Amino acid sequence: MKTLFDKVWEKHVIIGEEGEAQLIYIDLHLLHEVTSPQAFSGLRMENRKVRRPELCFATMDHNTPTIKEDREYIKDEISRAQLEALEKNCKEFDIELAHMKDSRNGIVHIVGPEQGLTQPGKTIVCGDSHTATHGAFGAIAFGIGTSEVEHVLATQTLWQKKPKNMGIKVTGKLPKGVYAKDVILYFIRTYGVAIGNGYAFEFFGDTIENMNMEERLTICNMAIEAGGKCGIIAPDEKTFEYLKGKQYAPKGIKWEEKIKEWKELYTDSIEAYDKLIEIDVSNLIPQVTWGTSPEMTIDITGVFPQIKDRNDEKAYEYMDLKPGDSPKEIPLKHVFIGSCTNGRLSDLIVGASYIRGRKVNKNITAIVVPGSQIVKKEAEKMGIDKIFKEAGFQWREAGCSTCLGMNPDLIPSGEHCASTSNRNFEGRQGKGARTHLVSPAMAVLAAIYGHFVDSRKEVGEEQI
Structure with a gap:
């Protein structure tokens, strides 16, 4: 066996x-x-x-x-x-x-x-x-x-x-x-x-x-x-x-x-x-990270937890948030769609399905970075690039981009980013950057509204 x-x-x-x-x-x-x-x-x-x-x-x-x-x-x-x-x-x-x-x-x-x-x-x-x-x-x-x-x-x-x-x-x-x-x-x-x-x-x-x-x-x-x-x-x-x-x-x-x-x-x-381990996701709610570790995550409908140890305390200090706040109150400035976690064609299709006729909030800088040049080319064949660009997103060449601070795509110190990447560690997206991990749907909606909203309430079209 x-x-x-x-x-x-x-x-x-x-x-x-x-x-x-x-x-x-x-x-x-x-x-x-x-x-x-x-x-x-x-x-x-x-x-x-x-x-x-x-x-x-x-x-x-x-x-x-x-x-x-x-x-x-x-x-x-x-x-x-x-x-x-x-x-x-x-x-x-x-x-x-x-x-x-x-x-x-x-x-x-x-x-x-x-x-x-x-x-x-x-x-x-x-x-x-x-x-x-x-x-x-x-x-x-x-x-x-x-x-x-x-x-x-x-x-x-x-x-x-x-x-x-x-x-x-x-x-x-x-x-x-x-x-x-x-x-x-x-x-x-x-x-x-x-x-x-x-x-x-x-x-x-x-x-x-x-x-x-x-x-x-x-x-x-x-x-x-x-x-x-x-x-x-x-x-x-x-x-x-x-x-x-x-x-x-x-x-x-x-x-x-x-x-x-x-x-x-x-x-x-x-x-x-x-x-x-067994988990049932039948009633799963969209997730948002609030701290500096992927386990520091809550439902979009929840509030940030009370401080239980020094790690929590340090995370709140770094993120400039406090217990009891709501994810919707996070002062977002940036949205990043891409990375080896969510930079594939299906991720871009999902994201684009929430955009129809909408525009990126004036307070948000939003970029879309296809995970490969093949993904980019296929998305452009489908017109996905136009959907994003017409809404006000920047459409980029392939790369790791602002998943990590090793290239020009850095998040400025002290600013919050809704990111489809995989890590929200201190300085991951640039020195002092504050990262919130979410799905492509949640990221796109955050770019449009200027703050986090529940993607279940804004269900995108299944096809673009």
């Missing part, structure tokens, strides 16, 4: 006893400009080659400006040096790179799935904590540090201790105006940022089954925020349909063989989990 995670893990163990560190084989190594330069330097110092360059894929995302003109010359010296180093390293070590002018360029965790690099049953690593995203395909995917990036480049393997298994059963039909982002925020709020320490999460249940692949990616993306090693979801017909025809997906007879293999990737019984 095994879990989905067990089955994938065991196929990749090279040596090592269970309960101890084991050497596992890595099927896909994704790279970007921030965590790779030192790793490549380490290879040179030891006169080593990349063991399997064809199993590596790189993209530029964290440091890339999202205004087209700014991409011609990167003004920030550190950012420019990292981007130039990635290009040089990929050329020297024969690794495929989706550079800024490449039509496939975008955030690494969006590029992997849309290129068909992310597949069921794979082990996937990247020097980025939100690598957990790729687990939505039934892969074991997790973030690694720079020294581990070097180890994988040199050996295509990694020493890891197998985590325990935690099943997260999610049931119930989501109310209109409530989305995958609300589900994962609610989970983190309920069980805390440490519930997953020492565990791999598997999300399952009818709610997960009814989600499309992009919604499942949102769920797994934030598994790390609950302390999990990774998040994983069993592949099904939706997974196969999503992958079919993608550039790096198997073709012909190999495709048929893989489908048979992938259909065996499921948990045999809930008894196989070391721990099981």
Whole structure:
């Protein structure tokens, strides 16, 4: 009796006893400009080659400006040096790179799935904590540090201790105006940022089954925020349909063989989990973070909690809020729609569905940053860019943007931003920036009204 995670893990163990560190084989190594330069330097110092360059894929995302003109010359010296180093390293070590002018360029965790690099049953690593995203395909995917990036480049393997298994059963039909982002925020709020320490999460249940692949990616993306090693979801017909025809997906007879293999990737019984959590989202209310950790979250209809410890006290000081206030009273100045959490085409479609004939509030600066150039192009084909621009949103090039303060898209100190990203830590969006995590629907409505409103009361059209 095994879990989905067990089955994938065991196929990749090279040596090592269970309960101890084991050497596992890595099927896909994704790279970007921030965590790779030192790793490549380490290879040179030891006169080593990349063991399997064809199993590596790189993209530029964290440091890339999202205004087209700014991409011609990167003004920030550190950012420019990292981007130039990635290009040089990929050329020297024969690794495929989706550079800024490449039509496939975008955030690494969006590029992997849309290129068909992310597949069921794979082990996937990247020097980025939100690598957990790729687990939505039934892969074991997790973030690694720079020294581990070097180890994988040199050996295509990694020493890891197998985590325990935690099943997260999610049931119930989501109310209109409530989305995958609300589900994962609610989970983190309920069980805390440490519930997953020492565990791999598997999300399952009818709610997960009814989600499309992009919604499942949102769920797994934030598994790390609950302390999990990774998040994983069993592949099904939706997974196969999503992958079919993608550039790096198997073709012909190999495709048929893989489908048979992938259909065996499921948990045999809930008894196989070391721990099981069940949540019912039938009556879930849209979620908003108020503090400086993803677990500091409340319902849009609620009020900020009383101070229970020094962490709460510090969070209120940083955010300039106080217990008993309502989310609707947060003095928003910025709205960001994008990131590897909610920068996919379906996220932009949802956001656009709430706009019809409306305008961005005069007190709000709102930007939309597609997660990849492919997402951007597809959205423009559908006219989504026009809907956003006519409402007063800025429409940008692909990149991590203001999810984190590593590029020009910074939130000014002391100002509040409604963000579809994944972290609301102090300084995450720029020094002194104040971040509130929400779904794309909540973010769009905040841009229109100038403050948070309940997305259930403003249900968008299902199609734009």
